[in-house]
Amino acid sequence: MSTSHAAHPDRLLPADPGTRDIARRLLANVEDLPIISPHGHLDPAMFTRDEAFENPTALLISPDHYLTRVLHTAGYELSELGVGGHEADPREAWRIFAANWHLYAGTATGYWVEQEFEHVFRIDPDTISAGNADAIYDELSAILARPDFRPRALAEEFNLEVLATTDDPLDTLEHHKALAEDPTFSPRVLPTFRPDAYTKMYKPEFAANVEKLIQTAGEGKSGWEGYLTAMRNRRQYFIEHGATSSDHGTHNADTTPLSDAEAQALLDKGMRGEATFEEALAFEANTTFRFAEMAQDDGLVMTLHPGSHRNHSTSAFQKYGADVGHDIPFQMEYTNALQPMLSTFGENKDFHFVIFTMDETTFSREIAPLAGYYPSVYAGAPWWFIDEIDAMNRFRQYTTGTTGFSRYSGFIDDTRAYCSIPARHNTSRRVEANYLARLVAEHRLTEDRAADIIVDLIDASPRRVFKL
Amino acid sequence: MSTSHAAHPDRLLPADPGTRDIARRLLANVEDLPIISPHGHLDPAMFTRDEAFENPTALLISPDHYLTRVLHTAGYELSELGVGGHEADPREAWRIFAANWHLYAGTATGYWVEQEFEHVFRIDPDTISAGNADAIYDELSAILARPDFRPRALAEEFNLEVLATTDDPLDTLEHHKALAEDPTFSPRVLPTFRPDAYTKMYKPEFAANVEKLIQTAGEGKSGWEGYLTAMRNRRQYFIEHGATSSDHGTHNADTTPLSDAEAQALLDKGMRGEATFEEALAFEANTTFRFAEMAQDDGLVMTLHPGSHRNHSTSAFQKYGADVGHDIPFQMEYTNALQPMLSTFGENKDFHFVIFTMDETTFSREIAPLAGYYPSVYAGAPWWFIDEIDAMNRFRQYTTGTTGFSRYSGFIDDTRAYCSIPARHNTSRRVEANYLARLVAEHRLTEDRAADIIVDLIDASPRRVFKL
Amino acid sequence: MSTSHAAHPDRLLPADPGTRDIARRLLANVEDLPIISPHGHLDPAMFTRDEAFENPTALLISPDHYLTRVLHTAGYELSELGVGGHEADPREAWRIFAANWHLYAGTATGYWVEQEFEHVFRIDPDTISAGNADAIYDELSAILARPDFRPRALAEEFNLEVLATTDDPLDTLEHHKALAEDPTFSPRVLPTFRPDAYTKMYKPEFAANVEKLIQTAGEGKSGWEGYLTAMRNRRQYFIEHGATSSDHGTHNADTTPLSDAEAQALLDKGMRGEATFEEALAFEANTTFRFAEMAQDDGLVMTLHPGSHRNHSTSAFQKYGADVGHDIPFQMEYTNALQPMLSTFGENKDFHFVIFTMDETTFSREIAPLAGYYPSVYAGAPWWFIDEIDAMNRFRQYTTGTTGFSRYSGFIDDTRAYCSIPARHNTSRRVEANYLARLVAEHRLTEDRAADIIVDLIDASPRRVFKL
Helix, strand or coil: CCCCHHHCCCCCCCCCCCHHHHHHHHHHCCCCCCEEECCCCCHHHHHHHHHCCCHHHHHHHHCHHHHHHHHCCCCCCCCCCCHHCCCHHHHHHHHHHHHHHHHHCCCCHHHHHHHHHHHHHHHCCHHHCCCCHHHHHHHHHHHHHHHHHHHHHHHHCCCEEEECCCCCCCCHHHHHHHHHHHCCCCCEEEECCHHHHCCCCCCCCCHHHHHHHHHHHCCCCCCHHHHHHHHHHHHHHHCCCCEEEEEEEECCCCCCCCCHHHHHHHHHHHHCCCCCCCHHHHHHHHHHHHHHHHHHCCCCCCEEEEEEEECCCCHHHHHHHCCCCEEEECCCCCCCCCCCHHHHHHHCCCCCEECCCCCCCCHHHHHHHHHCCCCCEEECCCCCCHHHHHHHHHHHHHHHHHHHCCCEECCCCCCCCCHHHHHHHHHHHHHHHHHHHHHCCCCCCCCCHHHHHHHHHHHHHHHHHCCC | CCCHHHHCCCCCCCCCCCHHHHHHHHCCCCCCCCCCCCCCCCCCCCHHCCCCCCHHHHHHCCCHHHHHHHHCCCCCCCHHCCCCHCCCCCCHHHHHHCCHHHHCCCHHHHHHHHHHHHHHHHHHHHHHHCCCCCHHHHHHHHHHHHHHHHHHHHHHHHCCEEECCCCCCCCCHHHHHHHHCCCCCCCCCEEEEEEHHCCCCCCCCCCHHHHHHHHHHHCCCCHHHHHHHHHHHHHHHHHHHCCCEEEEEECCCCCCCCCCHHHHHHHHHHHHCEEEEEHHHHHHHHHHHHHHHHHHHHCCEEEEEECCCCCCCCCHHHHHHCCCCCCCCCCCCCCCHHHHHHHHHHCCCCCCEECCCCCCCCCHHHHHHCEEEEEEEEEECCCCHHHHHHHHHHHHHHHHHHCCCCECCCCCCCCCCHHHHHHHHHHHHEEEEEEHHHHHHHCCCHHHHHHHHHHHHHHHHHHHCCCC | CCCHHHCCCCCCCCCHHHHHHHHHHHHHCCCCCCEEEECCCCCHHHHHCCCCCCCHHHHHCCHHHHHHHHHHHHHHHHHCCCCHCCCHHHHHHHHHHHHHHHHHHHHHHHHHHHHHHHHCCCCCCHHCCCHHHHHHHHHHHHHCCCCCHHHHHHHHHHHHHHHHHEEEECCHHHHHHHHHHCCCCCCEEEECCCCCCCCCCCCHHHHHHHHHHHHCCCCCHHHHHHHHHHHHHHHHHHHHHCCCEEECCCCCCCCCCCCCCHHHHHHHHCCCCCCCCHHHHHHHHHHHHHHHHHHHEEECCCECCEECCCCCHHHHHHHHHCCCCCCCCCCCCCCCCHHHHHHHHCCCCHHHHHHEECCCCCHHHHHHHHHCCCCCEECCCCCHHCCCCCHHHHHHHHHHHHHCCCCCCCCCCCCCCHHHHHHHCCCCCHHHHHHHHHHHHHHCCCHHHHHHHHHHHHHHHHHHCCCC
16 A cells, blocks of 8 residues: 555544544445546547547646646746647646646645546655656656556546536537447446527527527427427437436526517527627526426436636636636525526426535525425535535535435536546545544434435435436 | 433534533533523413423424425425424324434434433434334323423423513513413513514515504504504513513615605505515615614614525415425625614614624624624524524634624524424533633633633523523 | 743644644744734834833723724723723723723634733733733833833834835835834835725815825826826835835725726716715726736735725714724625726736735635636735634635635734734734644645645745735
């Protein structure tokens, strides 16, 4: 066994010796369970192609805005790191990363990378530095060339049982189909219906997208009727290809429905590019309501991720495009926003609605009370910026008193960083053990019950909530 | 002594052995003090009638929306639990509860029920399960038939010294009077003046209520003048019957006053059912200001509980009515909202104004700074969803640095669940011991001072703040 | 060594013995480092005059609204404490403080005062009481008369290396100049450019201030052009006298720029006293943008402190004026408010922009994501009400997962209470040791890295961020 810092068997467990002993025993129940990942952003073609990863930078740095953000704060241009399609010498980018490795201390990203080095690449992360940047780059390159580091081999190594991807409604899902039919590949790779490209009139590509959608799947109908028909059809197509959930990255959480006539009028404005931002939000809110309505019939689990100011830095957006690390959360409101939808569909226990937030203030104030009443509502795991050790612990502390443990979505890694998946899931298991051990140590729970609960949280919750 | 989990003498105390020893010693100072409950929702007739409780379900399940909510999330209809006047077989409802007892793990409600079983009914809560639901139901039924389980006997058993109820301004207070005059009953059962039924134009019964109020107590005056006169008269009547406080469950915390002419004009609209929601809120804000004004003269302590979206699920409201568990908190703002009232009356130290919140974000940002300046303002104990072990601890952590311990309302159980009262107060005492022990262990407080403080928090604070 | 409670070497360190040992070792790296105070409110004339402090009340009580607030909650008039220029018998004020010393238990202020008594005056703080108020007053008076308690001697005793003051743009800075030229005085006392008196049209003195500004430094230009010219000139003057930063106490965080024509039109309205509150805020937002623009050229670090409702109690304001303890924080929003400015200047790593907040909800939701992306943005230390032991710990817990340790401003004491400076900085050092020790104990950081980090946080961060 490695004796490196990152391999310590008690990492993330409580410091108090008595509580730590409880946590160790709880963790032992779940540490080796298979990984169930019901929401993420990997490309399914990775598994059909099963090619070797290009180089360490392309695998670990350029696509991971969690990681490039930190280097950007230190004054590096995103282009130097190969972000947003910019060409960069991968070895030079790696050197920048290695020389700034100390900046990641204490961050969630730093912890994941450390764990990847220790447990995936078997390289001691404490050796990362400017001095041996090149040596590690070469060592990693050699590792990536090995057949046991191809995507499929790693999936086995990672003990991946379910992996959901995030897909455009018009995606052919050919890779999902190929994988499902391949008897030599055991993980279930499932698509997720993500219609965001068709709900946001405030984006320039809206009209073209909607036109294509209606043309492709609208059964010859036009306008709002064609829109709804196409969405229903494509959801069905996704279901036939294994999808169990739809995902919605809205601006806010509003779910106010419109009449068909109002929706048609707004859609017309949006198609002409004439909708105001407020009108665009009203249209988006109505689509959220309508997707919930469709879920009553087709049973897709619905996940909602609002509250991010996308592309905050105008200058960076112009240079690098979207999703490069400068989306910034803002204040969220769920109680009033979700009322129209939950008042209509919320009492249906076969409807599963998972709320995510990056505004922690809503945990105890809104999300726990909603998930603690409505049979349809589940509290989504802490997401993005707050998918982080201390915040995960706070999520438990702020919700458990109201909801207990049965209203939890299960852990969501939501990642583009393939090799971080085991580290992320392991982190979640350790944080749960840490939290539950405290309850046991304070005599708020018996250790037997805590052992049942941790297995339920890690294994049964995501299967139950995501209908896997 | 019981050896069950729920009876552990160190429950809720810190896990660190050194800190736990301090907490044990601090707790010993207050664990056996009498219960002072300055705000709650019991029916005073319970004590004049002193009848045996009907059955376990009617006592413990149907009236307690904290408890029925959890079963509702698991897919049970509220009607199956006897909520909202719906007939339900009490034994069947009990079986549902017992079969789902594991869902309460980690919740505040689960902890209270556990403590009730252990310390009130002397039944090991770890034995609750589907398998012995009937056996426990029968055992509880037998217990409830015993004379020492009548309400008065329990009051003695619970060491209840003061219990305030919540009453309509037109209540005759006959039960309070009878109890006060009964030399065989020692607890003080005090009414609380709660005029909410007369301040909310957005409720359908508003006009009828106000008409009756003015007719009954308006001394022949009409309109806004009659309204104010009637309120003053009824407050006086309450004071004569032992009331020391008025309670106000407002939508938001606004206290903007209106001129008499403006108030009259709004009242006219409200009586005709023509007020908009905004106008209704303006009227409500003005009444909050006016009740504070009355308190300058008559000395009633004023408590404010804003910030709940009542009856969130329209479909459930239509089936079960109000107060059945789907009120959901929303974001609160106090700094600007209370400014008109505090700028006028806030410097009067004989005026006692207690602010409650379910929005924890206001603890350090608004409530502690307000209670840490104005001699009239007290920080109310965490309420409703956040009357919960971890949240109570956060309340201390978020307010003490600014206010110290002297600006605290004392613990408020706010309950309809009679048998949970000892558990709730005991929880509060343990949480205070837990928090103070940490300060002592970190050398931020001497243990002698901490011992004085815990007695002050538990015993002197509610007497002082509620003028008992 | 003193054996008093307040002198305990483990004060503020974690209670768990293993974690405490780590914290002790981490603290040893920084406990004796010099004090760098890049933002505060002392009068530089204190050091040029170097006179003995008048009496204990004038030094410790009357000017410190943190301290007088607490006594005010207990029902004392601010006038009895010599606040706002009111004459009060200093010995009587002292007696009030001593008799109410127990009210400070658990507060940040109480802890600082305790430390001042123990480490500056060498008086056991546990002896403060009504009974020996006079004895301590006399003892303190004798101490203040000693030459080693003059401001300059204390600066040496405190190990003060840098101390920034807060100054009006038209200040002559003569005291700063005299101190800089004095070879017998080693601390660097630096001015800070604080233009608030010229940005707030909602204050009565606005027009007169702006007129004087333009006349003095506008190079003969008038209106908005004169305003900008004067500001640029005075910033330059401050830089020549050692200033490295400008400080901005705005109402909210809005940074929306105006065109010159719009700014001129608003300025005209403001000069005539005709601007609405909304217009005044729009003008203020534009000035914030313009100061950021100037910083691109002249390099002054920019600090922003929004979010306080100034002079909340109208009645107290009329009696005592501003800054006497009833400024109350309100809800803050940074993501949208700062977008115009950060989109324009935020990518410039030579621009240093430090955000302060008293709304802790923004730590993880807005400030950490902003400081974790923009090379210009730094998270300011917890300020004012939340410059408090538990809140400082929360700041780390809510930001580190996203930003790590490199985006921190360094500790800011922001104080008017000279003798509390060592206690405040020492508190910060202990809180950092406490937090880092937990990360080490949980194997999230090696102790070697933690030792580097604590030195960086305490010593290098403020030098780097404030360009000292």
